[in-house]
Amino acid sequence: TIGKLDNGLTYYLKKNTKFEYKAELRLVINAGSILEDEDQLGLAHFVEHMAFNGTKSFEKNDLIDYLQSIGVEFGADLNAHTGFDETVYKLSVPTDDAKIFDTSLQVLRDWADGITFDDAEIDNERGIVAEELRARSGANMRMYYQSIPVLTNNSRYAKRSPIGTLDVIENSTYDALKRFYRDWYRPKLMALVLVGDFDVVETEKKIKKLFSDLTTVKNPKERIRYSIPENKAPAVSIVTDAEASGVRASIYYKKQETVVRTLEDYKQSLLQKLYTGMLRQRLSEVVLLPNAPFLSARAGIGAFLGDKDSYYLRVALKEDKISEGINTLLEESERAKRYGFTKSELERYKALLLNNADIYRKETGKLSSRYYLEQYIDNFTDHKPIPGDEFKYKFYKNILPGITIDEVNRIGEQWVKNENIAVVLNAPNKESLVLPSENELVEMLNNVTTKEIDRYNDTLGNIKLMDFKPEQGEIIETSYNDKIDVTTWKLSNGVTVMVKPTQLQNDLISMSGFRPGGSSVVPDSLYVSARNAGNIIGSSGINNISTIDLKKLNMGKTVSVT
Structure with missing residues (x-):
């Protein structure tokens, strides 16, 4: 059930009995660190912390004490996260006690507009948020945020990391924190996502009663969808860190995002799955070769940041074969673009996708609630479709037989171009490691398009698992x-x-x-x-x-x- 209240709040309700007497509850705010003002860097995340430090119905730490009293553990069942574009509050609660379930809904209601922001509690929380910032600053996080300016061509995303700045966290005014809450925690930017073992009709009535009086904001600030500027020349980021655990490279071919609205759009997303899925199969074969040039590699097409999607290549590299590994990755991508895939590869991957869709269709009611949560949250924040497992299977069954190899092979030409490319190379900071320079990485990108590359040879042939079946015993x-x-x-x-x-x-x-x-x-x-x-x-x-x-x-x- 998907509905919307008169005040603009959206709700998603799904009965799922995979775990008896258990429900997953989410309050999703379509706002994150990208919307912070200059005096609020890190405060979107700070607001999330304050949700557990006092609301209209629960003073100070009473909320955590109550939830722990009903078996909800902080971290495992009670948590939240803040990203660039969204904030999500998470509760896992029992449903066999109506009073507990109703109180859990009240907690979500309090988070929506009832966080109290006591000045003393704000000051007490500054040290905790600051320490979390330091703890989060591990090697991977440090390298990621250093590469954001290159990945996003110095867009607003480069200046709005969710962890913020230590100065703002420790010294921001009380009003700066409350202002973010007032500006962005409003019904039209909120969704309730509830999945679990509960009565959908009764729960919908409770939501309407509990959330309908959420007031809309007069003259609200515009919720801007920030864009990422295009870059003609490849942008390269090489970041080393003493604590990095390995050498990894990522290559992104960025493109304006496409919202799936029609069946033809949905077919295009299926063609992309076929193309990148077959490319992943080829990359997995390279890993198994003697003296393979890399440890693992992936390819895909998906959401990037802001208004961009991307075709991406990611690789975990061997320290003594860094350049060779990157070149091999690029060659496999170029091989697919230049020659396409074979009919035998396509038929196998069609069978795989159809079989997977059939499994999910048959396992309805036995799938994790988080499987549904992710779809509903993505639908609200990114307008991704929710086709449903039965529809998806029928669509695949009808469409896949008619998809031609030429349709699939055109995906490479559509995505792998010589502009809007970003390359990130992360590695340990040690003298013995020989890394390619930024210019050398750009040369690799340029040279691969003119290299002599052979067609892929599908060696499967008419192999059978066994020529005869074993004799039956008893x-x-x-x-x-x-x-x-x-x-x-x-x-x-x-x-x-x-x-x-x-x-x-x-x-x-x-x-x-x-x-x-x-x-x-x-x-x-x-x-x-x-x-x-x-x-x-x-x-x-x-x-x-x-x-x-x-x-x-x-x-x-x-x-x-x-």
Whole structure:
């Protein structure tokens, strides 16, 4: 159920019984650090902290004390986060007690317009927020914020990081904090997202009663959607940090965002999934090569920041093959753009997407509430569609057979261009590491378009998992334990099988097997080999079929073996 109150507040309600008597509640504010004034840097996040330090219904720490008394733990069940463009308050609560559920809704109502902002509590919280800023300033966070000016071409995002500045956090006026709350916490910028084991009709009535008197703001400030300027030449950021754990590179080809409004738009997003999904498959094959030039790599198309989407390439690099790894990544992307994909690759990936959609359709009611939460929040903040699992499966089933290889291959030309490119290279700060320069990275981007690159060769052919099926054995003994509803079969080959029916999933069966032994019974000289035997066997394929080809054979099938 999706609805909107007269004051503009949007609500999303979804019954989900995956976890009995449990609900996930979210208050989403379509406002974050990007909207801060110069005297408010970091205060969007500070407001989030003050939500737990006193509201109209709960003085000071009474809120946390109450929630902990009903089994809600801070961090696991009670939390919040502030981003550039949104703030989200999170509660996980029981629903088997109507009074507790109603009080939880009141907490959301208080956060919407009832945070008290006691001056003494603000001052007490400054040190906590400042310490969180310091704690968050780990290597990855430091490098990320250093690269934002390059990623966003010195846009407003470069000057509005959610963590803010220490000076503002420690010295801002009380009114600067309250002003952000007054300006941006208003019904038209709010959404309630509730998913869990509750009565939707009754809960909708409660929301209307509790939130309808939220007042609208007269002469509200405009909620600006800030843009990211285009850049003709590639922008490069090389950031090192003594605490960095590895060498990573990201390459972004930015493009104006596209809001999916029509079925044709939705088909375009499907074409993008096919293109980048097949490219990821090729990159995963490179990782398995002897002396592979990188540790892992990914590709995709998705939301970037502000008004931009991006086609992105990300790679975890080997310290002795940094340039080689980046070049190989670019070559694989160029190979896909120049020659496209093969029909056999496309048919396999079509089968994979359709099968995945079928799994989600069949598992309705058994999926995590967070699966739905993310869709509803993205719909409110970024206008992403919520097609529903049944619709998605039917759409895929109808559309996928008619999608041609030419349609998919055109995606590369549409996205991989020689403008609006940003490159970020992050690495440990150590003398032994040889990093390419900014100019060398730009040369790699330029040179790959004229390199001699061979077409991709799909080697799967007509491989079969096995030429003949094993001879069938028989069950020689059966027993049943009615206390735990487990049936035990003894097979003619000596294997014992224990079977228990459950309702944890609708259409999935989980199997595991073991035998006595393991690394504890081998001599010391073989311990390392024994400990790694499972990983080695799992990466070695089966029946003279490589791991790469084994994955290809099973694409579109619901099977996973580890």
